[in-house]
Structure formats: C-alpha cells, structure tokens
Amino acid sequence: MRVEIDRAACDGIFACLVHDDRFAEDEAGLATVDPDAAGVVDVERTEERVIATFEGDADAAALAERACPPGAITVREDVTAQSTDAAREGDA
Numbered sequence: 001m002r003v004e005i006d007r008a009a010c011d012g013i014f015a016c017l018v019h020d021d022r023f024a025e026d027e028a029g030l031a032t033v034d035p036d037a038a039g040v041v042d043v044e045r046t047e048e049r050v051i052a053t054f055e056g057d058a059d060a061a062a063l064a065e066r067a068c069p070p071g072a073i074t075v076r077e078d079v080t081a082q083s084t085d086a087a088r089e090g091d092a
C-alpha cells in the first residue's frame with residue numbers, strides 16, 4: 001500500500017505513532033516514516049510530503065489515517081510496491 005503524509009497539514013500530534021509504529025517523528029517535529037521499520041519497503045521525502053510503500057499490516061496504517069486529526073495521512077491499499085515503481089517511471 002502507498003502511504004502519503006502531507007507535511008504542511010501535519011501538526012505533530014503523533015496519533016499516527018500510537019496506531020502504527022512505522023510512523024516516526026522527524027527532526028522538524030513532524031511525522032515521517034521510519035525506513036528501517038518492519039514492513040516499510042521504501043520512503044521518499046520532499047519538503048511537501050513523505051511517500052512510503054508499506055507491506056503487511058494494512059489495518060494499522062488505516063487506523064493511523066483515521067486517527068490523524070488534520071487528515072494529513074492518505075493510505076491507498078490498492079497500490080503495491082510494483083505499481084508505485086511503475087507510476088514513478090510514468091512520471092519520469
């Protein structure tokens with residue numbers, strides 16, 4: 001699944017961490033994804049957003065998405081690591 005964090009919308013409440021420990025706090029006090037956490041395939045970070053591919057526990061990621069007060073997290077369960085790669089190639 002693909003997990004996106006809108007860094008402009010994130011306000012650092014960290015409800016996401018409570019539900020899914022693949023989320024982490026970055027040096028700016030905003031949410032990011034721990035690239036070394038189990039179930040994290042890859043993580044890309046820009047000024048605006050964090051885009052990660054997760055495999056495994058979809059329920060935890062969905063709970064984090066629902067718990068985020070400003071709606072900064074978007075989880076797309078139909079996006080696999082393979083289709084994310086294809087989308088990236090399409091963007092190039």
Ligand code: SF4
Nearest residue numbers: 010011013014016068
């Ligand atoms: S719950 Fe939402 S607003 Fe809070 S840290 Fe996580 S992503 Fe940011």
